[in-house]
Amino acid sequence: MPGSEHDIRAAGLRVTAQRVAVLDVLRSERNHHRADEVSTLVGQRLGVVSGKAVYDALNALVDAGLARRIAPSGGAALFEARSGDNHHHLVCRVCGATVDVDCVVGAAPCLQASDDKGYALDEAEVTFWGVCPDCRTNPSEN
DSSP states (O other): OOOHHHHHHHTTOOOOHHHHHHHHHHHHHOSOBOHHHHHHHHHHHHSSOOHHHHHHHHHHHHHTTSSEEEOOTTSOOEEESOOSSOOEEEEETTTOOEEEEOOSSOSSSSSOOSOOTTOOOOOOOOEEEEOOHHHHHOGGGO
16 A cells, blocks of 8 residues: 555655654544644654744645645634545534544535526535433433
């Protein structure tokens, strides 16, 4: 399986330690992280790294299609390595936990706009909101 360096190069980007570390963090954590969380995790791997370098790496990886930025309403942008497959998200209204959910139809776009206004649609983004099992089980802890 090709590694992060290979994928970054294949996407036409220059390989830097920050880009490799950011992509490795996004891939290894299999989670949705705020930029400041990515910065902390990258810092643990590389030592001193500026927040700007991490933000720049995140933006470059998103632009190249190697990462995805989602912005749940009322919250900070989140970043993940899973991109290009038209999956959606479940977000807990209590703790903010965010998890992936596959598209119910499985083909992009899985939803059709009633009027596409002439756009060439290639993706539909859906965010499901509710309360996660942990928050439902232990409401007093939240």
